[in-house]
Amino acid sequence: MIGYIGICDFDAEVLEVTGMVHPDFRNQGIFSKLYDLVQEEFNKRPAQEMLLLCHKDLQAGLHFIEQKARYHYAEYDMYLDISVFTPTMKYRLKLEEIDSKEHLFIGKVYNTAIGQVRLELGTEVGGIYGLEIFPDCRRQGYG
Numbered sequence: 001m002i003g004y005i006g007i008c009d010f011d012a013e014v015l016e017v018t019g020m021v022h023p024d025f026r027n028q029g030i031f032s033k034l035y036d037l038v039q040e041e042f043n044k045r046p047a048q049e050m051l052l053l054c055h056k057d058l059q060a061g062l063h064f065i066e067q068k069a070r071y072h073y074a075e076y077d078m079y080l081d082i083s084v085f086t087p088t089m090k091y092r093l094k095l096e097e098i099d100s101k102e103h104l105f106i107g108k109v110y111n112t113a114i115g116q117v118r119l120e121l122g123t124e125v126g127g128i129y130g131l132e133i134f135p136d137c138r139r140q141g142y143g
Contacts, residue, residue: 005034007041015042018053020061031064093142107133107142114142 005019017038021031042050052069054061065071095105095117107115115133120126133143 003030003034005031005038007038009045009047013047014049014051015045015047016051016053026060035064035068109137109142 001022002025003019003021005017008016008018010016015038017035019031019034021034038050050069051072052065053075054065056062092109093114094108096108098104098106098116102118103120104116104118106113107117113134114137115131117131118129120129131143
């Protein structure tokens with residue numbers, strides 16, 4: 001295999017696209033052809049948006065995306081070292097689940113909504129997705 005491209009449609013309105021070409025075969029138009037095929041597939045589906053995903057350190061991938069789309073946001077991996085974690089009640093943050101199927105929560109401080117997040121929790125690993133602090137509440141440490 002010299003390359004691949006994958007489409008995930010976790011949300012029917014959004015396609016997430018990721019892929020790669022082996023370094024020995026880059027700059028030959030392979031990924032561009034794969035992307036054209038994804039565009040054709042996107043046009044057949046009801047999705048309204050396509051997200052092109054790339055690791056922040058992959059310059060070739062970022063350059064390709066810049067030619068096709070505009071930057072919207074970044075995702076990061078975070079790991080909790082429970083041995084140095086100190087819980088705080090500084091903000092009296094409460095999470096209220098608003099969609100149990102999607103595990104979507106709204107964050108509230110003193111009964112005022114300050115943001116939202118989707119959580120996936122397993123026995124050993126959890127995930128925080130779509131963390132958004134509302135614009136008026138940013139830069140206050142809520143995230």
